[in-house]
Amino acid sequence: MDAHVSHAAVGSATTAFGLDSESLFEAEDVAVPSTRLRHPHLSCATALIATDCTAFTFSLGVEEMFFGKNIYYMDGGFFISCSLFFIMLGYFACQRHYTDRPPFWNESAQIVGAAIMAACASIALTWGTMPVLLALLPFAVFPLIGITLRQTTKRPLHWMGLWRIPVLLAGEPEACARAIEIFSSERFPGLRSVGCVSSSRLLGMSGAQQHRRLLARYGAVRLLLVLDTYDQHGQAVIEHVTRTRLPFTLMPAMGGVPLDTGASPISAMTA
Template sequence: MHQIVNRKPKSANIGTGGFFVCLGDVLATIIAFIFAGWMVDKLSGLDFNSSLISDFSYISPFERYYLYTGISIACLGYFLIHGHYTHRIPWWNQVRHIAIAAGFSLIVEGFASSVLDIRTTTPLIALNWALCFIAFIFFRLSVFRLRRNSKRWQLPTVIIGDSSTTSDILYAFNADTSTGYDVHTVFLRDLHDTDPHQIDDLPSRYKNLKIEHDLENYEDYIIHNPNNYYVVVLDTFPGILRDRIVESLNKANALYSVVPTISRMSVYEMEPRYFFGYDVMLLQARTSLSHPVSQLGKRSIDFVCSAIGLIAFSPLILMIAISLKLEGNKDSIFYAGERVGQNGKLFKCWKFRTMSPNCDHLLHEYLNKNPEAKKHWEKYLKLPNDPRVTSRTRRILRKSSLDEVPQLWNVLTGTMSLVGPRPILPNEIELYGATINDYTKVKPGITGLWQVSGRNSMSFQRRIYWDSWYVRNWSLWGDIVIILRTIPAVLMRDDGH
């Protein structure tokens, strides 16, 4: 992973977009307050035996108006301090801040209401701030969607670096369009690559990107194009060349960020340390996954959620089993494939059977007859139309990822986790190289970063990169983000083959 260190120039800020984001937040707090009060009013008129509901008749919602207003203003101040109204903050960082603000506000209002003897109840406060969280998200998504194609929102961006780091940057920008970085040109400088003029791994959005190779003129380009925002991989320019490019950027008064090459490090929550009077910055790493409390928390969530999931999905599992049998499936409806797990131990990974036993010859025949399909298989180790999947129900299971529902049993028994690298076959270990050490540190997951980042439209090497990144930068919040991103990915059948 590569961390972008911004100079934060004023003209790179989001401008009037920040006003609309702030306006949306204000509307969110007002609407949540009114709607929560309306729901309480309706519930108080119902005849329930529950003491929780009967307490609603005691509430005077508008007694908490001043306290709620003060806490809401504090929330807006928190967002302002974290740059939500001024800077281009990545989307999931915004969501994290919103969740923290809403959760902390709930606690503060509950405590203050008790101290000040305000007539309210915990359910009302919890409902109000839950609605507030949802409203914050809704209004921000609306603002970003409306302004996505606005010239004022988009920031013309040029990347200068090596092909590998540039590819990582483009994937990061592609995954978070709310930041508005509009990359139109790339200057490539590769000191070690055999072909320095190509980027083999690009998101589809950037397939027609302008790539410059004339590195002798990049300084003139900066001087004559000062209105661009430059993202520079300084490690690409050793010694005096590095000083020259920084001098060119400063001379043109151009806006820029620098990307230190810090691959293979746990950088997601690195904290910068500065030394007054010196051009020295330390990035202090933090590791979370190895902490016993983190492991206990992750396992507890896995156990509870998988148990609930198996109960909830049991009718669906029965329906799928009946459907497979009606199609003439004489084999077991479940398939236990051997996969590589934590610490390199092999385990049985359960799935619905979507292929007939001993059908690999169908794949070999298909690949021999279809050269394009063979190229696709060699790059992705997947096929959009696998010849081994022979029935309608099986194709639906593969396309919708429902064939993986039985893996909840693996999660319950502790051989898998809800979130983690997808389990790999034993013969795929050598493809991971040294990165296999990261993979085997954790339990494989039902869903993971690869699942929600393009999945089968990405090369296997990109999958390895994301598996390694997840392990090195694990956090509970990261797992929550992946689970939230999994829902739309599955519903939209995002490359599920």
């Protein structure tokens, strides 16, 4: 199971609700939330990609400020720098920077790491044809500009209500409350709690269709499992939900670190 650290922030309250299988089957007309949120999700992804492109443009501008225009260097270095930048965009997309809500420090570390690798590749590809500092500079300043502009972009997205993803918590009430306490300190909450259900109820449901209707009834796009991953019950719940191929985020009850689990290919949120 592929897992990676992901940002998650929950709303101000969760309550425990009980939905039996019969009530779920009666919800034929409930719209799937991931479909309803497809356009806001696309807006966030587009805004972040445009932000990274703008940040790299500014980085190239800084390079020109220090070295001025040189047609020879521009012909050779510009194409290499842009190619490496698009590779970085692909890496960020694979790490779900644009489709998920990774924590700030994890996101920043990946940006810095990608920039360092790109800088090394740029120096190696232009060795002997252009100054090392000229090849290094765009990727040296990109993390600072990119992280700053990303935070600036997230502010209006959060203000317009586009940034937070509604999730349904699953676990004991105390564990869910603890999750809220942890996530409430985030500056830009990435996830919003719409309720809490018992993890035992998930085990009692069979079939992906019932789980999708459960999410739809609460207006959530994914599950947030707050479980003890070393407990047999917690492992059974994780295995059961994984078989449904639904998107979910795993937060160890004692660890306080949310882990995304690769989710479902049918979900627009994890595409």
